[in-house]
Amino acid sequence: MLDILFTDITIITMEDDKPVINRGFVGVIGGKIAHVSETAPEEGAARKISGKDKLIMPGLVNTHAHTAMCIMRGYADDYALHDWLYKKIFPVESRLTEQAVLAGVKLGFAEMIRFGTTSVSDMYFYQLAAAKFALECGIRANLSNAVLALSPDFDFETDRAVAELRELLKSFHGADGRRVRADASIHAQYTSTPDVWKKTAKIARDNRLIMHLHLSETKREHEECVAQLGKTPARMFYENGVFGVPVIAAHCTWLSEEDMEICAESGVSCAHNPVSNLKLGSGIARISQMQKLGMNVSLGTDGCCSNNTHDLFEEIKAAALLQKGTTGDPTVLNAYSALKLATVNGAKAQGRENEIGRIREGFDADLIVLDLDAPHLYPVFDPLSTVVYGARGSDVCMTVVKGKVLYENGEHKTIDIERVYDEVEKYALPLVK
Numbered sequence: 001m002l003d004i005l006f007t008d009i010t011i012i013t014m015e016d017d018k019p020v021i022n023r024g025f026v027g028v029i030g031g032k033i034a035h036v037s038e039t040a041p042e043e044g045a046a047r048k049i050s051g052k053d054k055l056i057m058p059g060l061v062n063t064h065a066h067t068a069m070c071i072m073r074g075y076a077d078d079y080a081l082h083d084w085l086y087k088k089i090f091p092v093e094s095r096l097t098e099q100a101v102l103a104g105v106k107l108g109f110a111e112m113i114r115f116g117t118t119s120v121s122d123m124y125f126y127q128l129a130a131a132k133f134a135l136e137c138g139i140r141a142n143l144s145n146a147v148l149a150l151s152p153d154f155d156f157e158t159d160r161a162v163a164e165l166r167e168l169l170k171s172f173h174g175a176d177g178r179r180v181r182a183d184a185s186i187h188a189q190y191t192s193t194p195d196v197w198k199k200t201a202k203i204a205r206d207n208r209l210i211m212h213l214h215l216s217e218t219k220r221e222h223e224e225c226v227a228q229l230g231k232t233p234a235r236m237f238y239e240n241g242v243f244g245v246p247v248i249a250a251h252c253t254w255l256s257e258e259d260m261e262i263c264a265e266s267g268v269s270c271a272h273n274p275v276s277n278l279k280l281g282s283g284i285a286r287i288s289q290m291q292k293l294g295m296n297v298s299l300g301t302d303g304c305c306s307n308n309t310h311d312l313f314e315e316i317k318a319a320a321l322l323q324k325g326t327t328g329d330p331t332v333l334n335a336y337s338a339l340k341l342a343t344v345n346g347a348k349a350q351g352r353e354n355e356i357g358r359i360r361e362g363f364d365a366d367l368i369v370l371d372l373d374a375p376h377l378y379p380v381f382d383p384l385s386t387v388v389y390g391a392r393g394s395d396v397c398m399t400v401v402k403g404k405v406l407y408e409n410g411e412h413k414t415i416d417i418e419r420v421y422d423e424v425e426k427y428a429l430p431l432v433k
């Protein structure tokens with residue numbers, strides 16, 4: 001007996017040989033996808049969901065977020081990057097308590113679930129609280145606290161981010177069938193030293209973790225590294241062993257061709273954050289070129305105060321349009337390739353390519369359903385085009401992770417959203433000023 005059966009529904013499988021089934025059946029049992037076909041399964045189902053005017057697809061994967069920053073949504077818009085960071089963001093962050101960050105995590109996870117994101121790679125602090133809440137609310141998460149070593153008396157052994165990683169490894173890594181995982185993290189080349197990178201990479205290697213870091217986000221940081229050290233940030237990381245483990249490199253806006261080759265050879269995934277890069281005036285990452293050279297490219301939203309939402313549908317469309325606009329070639333990054341960024345490629349970046357990212361029998365049932373009964377989604381000639389160029393997060397009517405319904409028709413099933421607003425107001429907003 002299946003737990004859930006979606007009947008007569010448009011299916012985006014993300015399988016290369018048949019990415020779309022125009023009318024089919026998807027069955028879920030014990031948190032896994034048990035049936036994907038044009039024909040109905042023989043067994044019955046505890047719950048049948050009619051697919052009339054609906055589309056089912058893999059849940060989206062956000063490979064670069066600072067989820068709790070949504071408490072600063074709209075707080076620092078239209079500032080120059082340096083003022084944005086030093087006058088607005090850092091002062092607030094220096095005041096944040098665990099309760100404030102947790103309130104932000106709750107708000108951000110609620111938004112992601114609402115908008116069809118089922119898995120997130122989050123980089124922030126107080127990740128033990130975030131891990132506990134991820135387990136509660138049902139989202140899939142790779143959590144990291146980035147090591148920053150700006151102070152001259154930085155000590156790796158007593159550093160808070162390192163201690164938090166060790167605690168995450170002990171208490172949460174691999175919890176609920178790998179749904180919650182710890183990632184290692186270096187904030188960026190310019191905020192730490194080779195000694196710190198080597199030590200962090202060793203923890204990643206010893207525990208088979210992903211390394212999450214920022215890479216060549218701005219022209220300034222990239223060029224200063226070259227001017228001071230004679231090498232690019234990517235080459236510095238490569239030569240110091242950081243790229244010896246699987247890496248999610250956020251932004252990659254200013255990578256040189258040689259950097260891209262190094263990243264491709266090392267298996268580094270670029271987490272492309274087009275909206276954040278545009279909003280902060282950082283530039284446009286050349287992801288078509290990266291892909292041509294063999295790099296895996298996925299998508300992220302970055303923090304909500306440089307975005308200002310966690311709506312990955314916006315990122316998918318922005319990514320496709322920017323590559324077409326900057327290369328002058330409208331055939332570049334077609335709808336299927338653009339959708340891969342937020343599904344298959346995201347799963348690969350997170351080290352979850354055999355778990356999620358496709359609707360495939362045996363994969364975890366991380367699924368989202370879109371309601372196509374809306375003027376902006378009609379008519380449908382090609383479901384892939386409809387989703388990439390027409391859909392938005394608010395078209396998601398159901399979000400499922402590991403077979404569990406987290407959101408359905410306007411209602412969060414695992415998060416008390418009114419209480420979250422109260423907690424943000426009480427614990428977080430007084431510190432954002």
Ligand SMILES: [Zn+2]
Pocket residue numbers: 064065066214250302303
């Ligand atoms: Zn970031």
